[in-house]
Each structure stands twice: as structure tokens, then as C-alpha cells.
Amino acid sequence: MTVGSAEKFSLRPATMADLDEIWAIEAAVFGDDAWSRDLMREELAADHRVYRALVDDAGVVVGYGGLLAVGTDGDIQTIAVVPAARGGGLGRRLMEALLQAACERGVREVFLEVRADNPVARGLYESLGFEEIGVRPRYYQPGNVDAIVMRRTERGRK
Template structure:
């Protein structure tokens, strides 16, 4: 059975491994270690049988949230863990009183776009050539948080 919980320092190595397997330009281990101390950030992991199956996080600044990353390990995909992560981030945003949440997603990432749309996000803009390896546009999406 999977649980969603706040990410801790003990999770950093597993999250870094997941980061490297999920993104063509992953965050560094040092960046993740610093990020866990970031007072503006909120990170969760999905844990199954003691293993980190996925993680996600957002930053909150001036009443708005920005989803930073969501990743689910290949072996755990298709189990709804991305949805569990998204629900946790949305619940946190409501608790914090955020008015809006934004995120960027690769133009070609259909799975992520479907997750975001399912959760009430909509496209508001495009950032040309935002992503590297390969170079690709980012779709900027937003969610208006209901009180």
C-alpha cells in the first residue's frame, strides 16, 4: 500500500536517483539537499513498501504556488501515484491560502498534461525552447485555487 508523506532528508538519495531517471536535465544532489531546507518549498514522496515510488514539490511565493517537479518511477507508473502527489500539492496550496498555482510542462509530455488537465489546470502561455535535451517548448498551465 502506498502512502504520501512529506519528503525528509533521508529521502534525498532516492529522490535524486528518481530525478536522474526521470529528467534529461536533472537537479543536482546538492540542489536537492538545499531544496529540502527551502522554507518556501513543500515536497512530498509516495512511498510503497519502504521505497520512494514518486515525488513532487512546489514553491509558494506571495500567495501563489508553482509546481516544481512531479516524477514517478517507471516501475510504479499507472498506479495513480501522480494523482496522489497532485492531490497532496493542491491540498497544501488550499491550506496555505494560495490563489493560483502554475507549472511548466514539456509540449510532448501527454501523460503529464492529462494529469494536470484532469486536476483543473489550463494552458495560459507557451515558453519557446524552454527545455533542453531535447530542445522543446514548455506549456505554462495554471490552476485557480478555490477556497
């Protein structure tokens, strides 16, 4: 896969028809930390969720992200881009789409957890106005990796 420009990919709502492609990305990207296929299916169908799929010009899903939005609080549930498409701004594009969805739903604070050993993702989130607010020790299993809890408020918007 040639990454090229992030503009060559389109965003659309993720649907249950995307489950196989999304779960394949989930398993490839997160390995032992991956959600089960059943959990991913539940997420795509659950109330208060917004899932976006990033697709190439052939309609193949190359990334996805999900938001839980209840009242004025939101939580980035998950975000992933196929390894071959990383580095071209696709993760940022997905995050911006989720943050826009949060704004449209009246969310004023968005939270997320990120692996402490993932400086690239942490840098992306910080560049989008997220700030570290805590640590969840040994959150990611089975590797015992801490989760950094981050929050973005309306004041944090750039």
C-alpha cells in the same frame, strides 16, 4: 515492482534523509533535464517549499513532488514517479497532495511547466483543473523542447 492500487502507498513529508532516493528517481525519470543532486538538496531545505514522498510498504520512495508557496501564488516545482510504478494513479495522488498543501497555505493560483512532448502529464494536469496559459520556447535543454505553462485557480478546482 508491482503497482497495484495507489492506496497501497503512503504519502509523507519528504526529508533530507530521502535525498538519495529522490535524486535517483529524478535522474532516472528526467535524464538530461534532471536537476543536480545539489539543487535537489537545496530544494528540500529551502523556505516556502513543501515536498512529499510517496513510499511503498517497505518505506522505499517511489515518487515525490514539490511545491513552492509564497503568498497566494504557488508553483509545482517538480513531480516524478518511478517508471515501474506509473499508470496506477500515483502521479495524481502526489499532485492532489501538493494542491492540498497549496490550499492549506492560502495559495489561490498554482502554476507549473510541462514538456510539450508529454501528453500524459498534460492530460493529468488538465483533469486537475489546470489550463494552458503560455509557452516557453526551448525551455527544456539540451533538447530544445518547449514548456507549456499551465495555471490552476481557485475557480479551476473540481
